[in-house]
Amino acid sequence: MNAEIIAIGSELLTPFRQDTNSLYLTEKLNELGVDVIFKTIVGDHPEHLAGAALLALSRADIAVFMGGLGPTEDDLTREAVADALGLALHRDPEIVASIERRFAAHGWKMSANNAKQGDVITGATVLPNPGGTAPGQWISGQYKDQDRIILLLPGPPHEMKAVFDEQCMGRLRAKLPPQFIATRVLKIAMMGESQCDARVAPIYKLARDVETTILAGRGEVQLHLRTHGASLQAAQQRVDRLVEELEEELGDFVFSDNGESLEQIAGYYLQMRGATVAVAESCSGGLLAERITSISGSSRYFLGGTVVYSNALKSTFADVPFELINTHGAVSREVAVALAEGIRRRSGATLGVGITGVAGPSGGTPEKPVGLVFHALASEEQTEVIERKFPGDRDRVRWFSSQQALDMVRRKMM
Amino acid sequence: MNAEIIAIGSELLTPFRQDTNSLYLTEKLNELGVDVIFKTIVGDHPEHLAGAALLALSRADIAVFMGGLGPTEDDLTREAVADALGLALHRDPEIVASIERRFAAHGWKMSANNAKQGDVITGATVLPNPGGTAPGQWISGQYKDQDRIILLLPGPPHEMKAVFDEQCMGRLRAKLPPQFIATRVLKIAMMGESQCDARVAPIYKLARDVETTILAGRGEVQLHLRTHGASLQAAQQRVDRLVEELEEELGDFVFSDNGESLEQIAGYYLQMRGATVAVAESCSGGLLAERITSISGSSRYFLGGTVVYSNALKSTFADVPFELINTHGAVSREVAVALAEGIRRRSGATLGVGITGVAGPSGGTPEKPVGLVFHALASEEQTEVIERKFPGDRDRVRWFSSQQALDMVRRKMM
Numbered sequence: 079m080n081a082e083i084i085a086i087g088s089e090l091l092t093p094f095r096q097d098t099n100s101l102y103l104t105e106k107l108n109e110l111g112v113d114v115i116f117k118t119i120v121g122d123h124p125e126h127l128a129g130a131a132l133l134a135l136s137r138a139d140i141a142v143f144m145g146g147l148g149p150t151e152d153d154l155t156r157e158a159v160a161d162a163l164g165l166a167l168h169r170d171p172e173i174v175a176s177i178e179r180r181f182a183a184h185g186w187k188m189s190a191n192n193a194k195q196g197d198v199i200t201g202a203t204v205l206p207n208p209g210g211t212a213p214g215q216w217i218s219g220q221y222k223d224q225d226r227i228i229l230l231l232p233g234p235p236h237e238m239k240a241v242f243d244e245q246c247m248g249r250l251r252a253k254l255p256p257q258f259i260a261t262r263v264l265k266i267a268m269m270g271e272s273q274c275d276a277r278v279a280p281i282y283k284l285a286r287d288v289e290t291t292i293l294a295g296r297g298e299v300q301l302h303l304r305t306h307g308a309s310l311q312a313a314q315q316r317v318d319r320l321v322e323e324l325e326e327e328l329g330d331f332v333f334s335d336n337g338e339s340l341e342q343i344a345g346y347y348l349q350m351r352g353a354t355v356a357v358a359e360s361c362s363g364g365l366l367a368e369r370i371t372s373i374s375g376s377s378r379y380f381l382g383g384t385v386v387y388s389n390a391l392k393s394t395f396a397d398v399p400f401e402l403i404n405t406h407g408a409v410s411r412e413v414a415v416a417l418a419e420g421i422r423r424r425s426g427a428t429l430g431v432g433i434t435g436v437a438g439p440s441g442g443t444p445e446k447p448v449g450l451v452f453h454a455l456a457s458e459e460q461t462e463v464i465e466r467k468f469p470g471d472r473d474r475v476r477w478f479s480s481q482q483a484l485d486m487v488r489r490k491m492m
Numbered sequence: 493m494n495a496e497i498i499a500i501g502s503e504l505l506t507p508f509r510q511d512t513n514s515l516y517l518t519e520k521l522n523e524l525g526v527d528v529i530f531k532t533i534v535g536d537h538p539e540h541l542a543g544a545a546l547l548a549l550s551r552a553d554i555a556v557f558m559g560g561l562g563p564t565e566d567d568l569t570r571e572a573v574a575d576a577l578g579l580a581l582h583r584d585p586e587i588v589a590s591i592e593r594r595f596a597a598h599g600w601k602m603s604a605n606n607a608k609q610g611d612v613i614t615g616a617t618v619l620p621n622p623g624g625t626a627p628g629q630w631i632s633g634q635y636k637d638q639d640r641i642i643l644l645l646p647g648p649p650h651e652m653k654a655v656f657d658e659q660c661m662g663r664l665r666a667k668l669p670p671q672f673i674a675t676r677v678l679k680i681a682m683m684g685e686s687q688c689d690a691r692v693a694p695i696y697k698l699a700r701d702v703e704t705t706i707l708a709g710r711g712e713v714q715l716h717l718r719t720h721g722a723s724l725q726a727a728q729q730r731v732d733r734l735v736e737e738l739e740e741e742l743g744d745f746v747f748s749d750n751g752e753s754l755e756q757i758a759g760y761y762l763q764m765r766g767a768t769v770a771v772a773e774s775c776s777g778g779l780l781a782e783r784i785t786s787i788s789g790s791s792r793y794f795l796g797g798t799v800v801y802s803n804a805l806k807s808t809f810a811d812v813p814f815e816l817i818n819t820h821g822a823v824s825r826e827v828a829v830a831l832a833e834g835i836r837r838r839s840g841a842t843l844g845v846g847i848t849g850v851a852g853p854s855g856g857t858p859e860k861p862v863g864l865v866f867h868a869l870a871s872e873e874q875t876e877v878i879e880r881k882f883p884g885d886r887d888r889v890r891w892f893s894s895q896q897a898l899d900m901v902r903r904k905m906m
Contacts (some may be wrong), residue, residue, distance in 0.1 A: 091528045093519035094707055094716065098510070105507035114505045115540060119531040126529060129551070139545070293508055302508065340505060354807075361787025364778035367799040371777025374853055374886055383803035384798045385781040391770075391796035395809060425805060439788055472788055 079254055080115045081107050082138035084130055086146035088121035089235060099238050106242065109314035110250055111257030112140060122152035131162035135221040140259050145233030147212035149192040155230055160199045163221065166198040167278045171229055205245035209237040216249060227253060260313035262321050264301040265334040266486045274299045277327055281403060285320045296474060297481035333488055340484045341369045348379035355487060356425035357383035358396040358417035361435040361451060366480040381425045396420030409434050414452035415461050422456045429490065430456040431483050437475045451479040453485045493668055494529045495521050496543055496552035500560040500569055501647060502535035513558050513652050520656065524664050525671030526554060536566035547577035549635040559647030561626035563606040569644055573614035574613045577635065579744045581611040591625045619659035620664040623651040630663060641667060669813060674727035676735050678715040679748040688713045691741055699734045710888060711895035747902055754898045755783045762793035769901060770839035771797035772810040772831035775849040775865060780894040795839045810834030823848050828866035829875050836870045843904065844870040845897050865893040869900045
């Protein structure tokens, strides 16, 4: 079974906006065993939309239309799909009444053009939309003797998700042959993509029945595994077996096999150990604290941090002696250690993290080039330092350094 | 003139990857007066790709194909476009030699399948790709008696941009009727989209010759203005006149009319005044410091910050008295003031910023609900406080609070 996703709206053809709904829909359709074979983005233009509708009906088993269900003249999806199918639209008084009630609940009067949102394609099932005035529609029928499923969904992401999850997943599952698909995601920290692939390719290439996708970005590699099976248990067993082999090969470079982010995992481990952490950042500029505190509940293990851009504040907030900075420079192993130990002492945290480096684009020297970063982790028994030379621009260097520091916390606590 | 953009690659039909090249291309094509009327995403599948190629040739003046120019069996764009045009491919020995030289420069030997990247569609102009082995191709010809321009571009974003900018913009400009298009962007802080639109719609609706697009997100509204003219000067004058009227209406809510971010603008003003800033953040968790330091050169005006999650650190790093926290609670006007004044005193900065609030999702109470945030700005003469109740989830509340604080700094320094 395959599908085409058609995103409708002239704003999606500007440089400013992009369809992102299709990523969510693709994930859900894949879960049902449906491959997405085309995505089309088309504006609020009657002929273009009619052409796109005909085309989707001719080449995909399932056509998902998103957007263009609003009340304005530009909202043409209902008309275009009805025309493509050669079916009529009729106005459903029950939908119009419910839109009127919706407006009335806010003390407003429905404007006349909203009535258009009650137009239903003959034979379609109306899909209630709890989040908005535009209901979706489900059509199961034939186009030129081919079985087709056609979905009309609202464009706003939260409305689209609610209507798809609550109204379409069950109906699709009932229509489609049963599918048993198991997936897992392994996340690997601080290893290059090619280095990782060189180690895992010999393993996943033997498991031909499991589809493996490698995604890499800024200090993280993800292995997405997916397989079909005669039963869910059989599929899950195959994926789980491959996960075990990959984890054995990659060891503690794997930080998650269940979708969590590195900041979440570092937080889990800190909580599990009843430990706390405080950070003193220079070049990462608060990004490490920001990532740690992006996790709800982080106040249980994150005491706080300092962003010590000036040398004076390195001393004020983390007790870094001026002589140390004068002797070794602000970007040095020694200052990273002093930051980590100083913030640990000042805060009373179990662990102290210190980061100092050159984020660029300016400020680099032959001895201390852009991308050079020292990361220190202080605990009761010792302080460890990792020196790195990261590639890329200011954003990338800052991200890599926060990633490296989180990984040091994770490894210390695991 | 109109264009279709076709992004090629099976990975673009997974839940994990998305075409983003088309946003850049759309911006550039719009500059040339070309509207994008369709975007198609298609996998590495011979029939699907052939169908997409035929379709694009039939419905758009310019067809831009991106991706599928690599050396593997899956890279089929050259073949599909040649077939659709009914033209042959021939292997260009000069391209093959240059790929061989490229490999040799790295001390590698070219593998046999790379030779395929030397296949050129009859009549095409080869577009050198300084960043990769796959050159682009430019074809200017006819399809069913219609004039067509066809571009084949590499998929990796930096290669696509380089080939398009250096090899295609000039050629397109020479082919297309001269276009004089002027654009401006106004950015507005801390005003709702509907509130903003209510004020500006009566103005931009009168300027019918200028196309106005409103984009809104997290504490920022953008007005994108665009017009054609008989000369660049005429177009620019029309846009500039509208900008003046809009700025007069919106006053100091407009923080940029030249594309800068709020953190950039706050930094400009601080530098202009020879002032410095330091921050003490609770609920924003380092995001404010992170945004300020994301700007290269921020060390000239940013001294540093503290992220004071625990009450103890509010006292250690910003001298907030324990009694104050006990009396008013950590989330209070009084503690925000104490944070701002404390960090200003400790750091010696011109301005001190204090933020305390409830980012959620937990921690809210009837008196202090999720989304309540106090922002304080301390200077030599006074300390001002803004209390807000932000909507949305943890990420949004944190973002809004950093946006509000940056806007207070901007307004103080402007």
